[in-house]
Amino acid sequence: MKPSHNSCEAAPLLPKMAETHYTPLSSAFPFVTSYQTGCSSLPEISRSTERALREGKLLELVYGIKETVATLFQTPVSIFVTGDSGNGMSSFINALRVIGHDEDASAPTGVVRTTKKRTEYSSSRFPNVVLWDLPGLGATAQTVEDYVEEMKFSTCDLFIIIASEQFSSSHVKLSKVIQSMGKRFYIVWTKLDRDLSTSVLSEVRLLQSIQENIRENLQKEKVKDPPIFLVSNLDPLLHDFPRLRDTLHKDLSNIRCCQPLKTLYGIYEKIIGDKVAVWRQRIANESLKNSLGVRDDDDMGECLKMYRLIFGIDDESLQQVAQSMGTVVMEYKANMKSQTFHTLRREDWKLRLMTCAIVNVFFSLFRFLPCVCCCLRRLRHKHMLHLVAQDTKNILEKILRDSIFPPQI
Numbered sequence: 259m260k261p262s263h264n265s266c267e268a269a270p271l272l273p274k275m276a277e278t279h280y281t282p283l284s285s286a287f288p289f290v291t292s293y294q295t296g297c298s299s300l301p302e303i304s305r306s307t308e309r310a311l312r313e314g315k316l317l318e319l320v321y322g323i324k325e326t327v328a329t330l331f332q333t334p335v336s337i338f339v340t341g342d343s344g345n346g347m348s349s350f351i352n353a354l355r356v357i358g359h360d361e362d363a364s365a366p367t368g369v370v371r372t373t374k375k376r377t378e379y380s381s382s383r384f385p386n387v388v389l390w391d392l393p394g395l396g397a398t399a400q401t402v403e404d405y406v407e408e409m410k411f412s413t414c415d416l417f418i419i420i421a422s423e424q425f426s427s428s429h430v431k432l433s434k435v436i437q438s439m440g441k442r443f444y445i446v447w448t449k450l451d452r453d454l455s456t457s458v459l460s461e462v463r464l465l466q467s468i469q470e471n472i473r474e475n476l477q478k479e480k481v482k483d484p485p486i487f488l489v490s491n492l493d494p495l496l497h498d499f500p501r502l503r504d505t506l507h508k509d510l511s512n513i514r515c516c517q518p519l520k521t522l523y524g525i526y527e528k529i530i531g532d533k534v535a536v537w538r539q540r541i542a543n544e545s546l547k548n549s550l551g552v553r554d555d556d557d558m559g560e561c562l563k564m565y566r567l568i569f570g571i572d573d574e575s576l577q578q579v580a581q582s583m584g585t586v587v588m589e590y591k592a593n594m595k596s597q598t599f600h601t602l603r604r605e606d607w608k609l610r611l612m613t614c615a616i617v618n619v620f621f622s623l624f625r626f627l628p629c630v631c632c633c634l635r636r637l638r639h640k641h642m643l644h645l646v647a648q649d650t651k652n653i654l655e656k657i658l659r660d661s662i663f664p665p666q667i
């Protein structure tokens with residue numbers, strides 16, 4: 259008999275998109291890098307996942323999460339490419355798009371000051387991303403504050419600061435301002451081909467000294483370590499370009515998904531909390547045999563199976579989830595305490611204590627005192643319920659993480 263879920267029904271927790279407010283990122287969703295993003299909307303589809311979770315239908319929940327993530331992946335993202343004039347910003351945009359400087363769609367480049375107003379570019383390699391080529395900072399007498407205002411830095415999701423020849427005070431100031439806005443940024447050192455051809459140092463030593471110089475300058479102004487990439491715009495597939503593209507793809511996923519999915523995880527935690535509260539009431543007030551649908555409410559192994567079924571983390575559901583996520587079930591079971599009653603006891607000292615031999619003897623001795631036995635039974639059940647709920651949260655967190663970055667098997 260499947261346990262009833264009716265009493266767990268509640269109104270949807272997710273407000274309409276326009277009404278949704280999101281808290282800043284925190285360690286509550288540990289898999290994401292903590293930085294502010296421009297994207298914060300959660301598609302309506304995610305509402306269906308709330309219902310699935312309430313009903314303990316994990317596979318339906320996975321489908322909903324996948325649809326949600328697919329929609330979030332289409333969120334437009336703005337990347338600003340900034341730096342001192344002549345550092346190679348426009349050339350970098352062309353290199354990132356892997357197009358030649360003489361192609362029609364390329365950003366104009368030149369030895370004299372070339373980019374005079376913000377211009378947007380796109381690339382099929384980064385769908386729904388706008389790459390903004392900005393006029394260089396050093397070209398005018400304006401302050402960094404005026405530049406930030408004029409270029410509309412607040413509308414940007416991720417910044418790429420371009421430097422070459424020297425890491426100047428303008429680069430440090432830009433880094434500081436962007437850090438204070440809580441936004442993600444990279445430092446990209448260009449014209450590495452020139453450095454390599456003119457330097458007396460070995461290649462390894464030269465790369466090290468450029469990185470160290472950038473880090474020292476930033477540390478003096480208390481700017482935390484951003485990712486640093488050393489490239490030549492003449493070789494868009496060499497040096498740090500592959501690593502840069504990789505990092506960018508990961509950060510784009512984070513920018514688009516982390517805030518909404520963190521919100522979703524918060525909602526799931528609340529639903530699980532509500533479900534636990536309902537079942538605690540049942541444990542306190544009802545006959546467990548009836549509400550759980552078990553033959554013997556002292557058979558902890560059988561009861562555990564029913565609790566796992568209630569939360570949708572039974573073996574069959576986990577198998578289906580793993581299949582749908584394109585991975586093996588052990589991925590989801592590996593860190594799960596409640597695989598069996600034996601593993602749960604092994605992992606949890608409180609449950610071990612509640613079900614140890616002495617307590618069991620006490621249990622059989624006081625069989626004629628139903629109040630005492632009933633009290634102990636309820637304690638055991640409430641604790642087991644709590645442990646299964648905790649496993650459910652961990653599994654949900656993994657599903658959310660895997661839906662952004664699929665596990666490699």
Ligand SMILES: Nc1nc2c(ncn2[C@@H]2O[C@H](COP(=O)(O)OP(=O)(O)OP(=O)(O)O)[C@@H](O)[C@H]2O)c(=O)[nH]1
Binds near residue numbers: 345350372
């Ligand atoms: N050797 C070499 N030259 C580069 C590289 N990147 C850019 N350049 C050259 O540097 C000059 C300036 O490049 P741009 O991309 O126009 O620089 P920018 O920062 O956009 O400059 P403005 O638009 O004028 O502010 C051009 O002559 C480019 O060909 C590079 O990686 N290696």
Ligand SMILES: [Mg+2]
Binds near residue numbers: 347349366
């Ligand atoms: Mg330019």
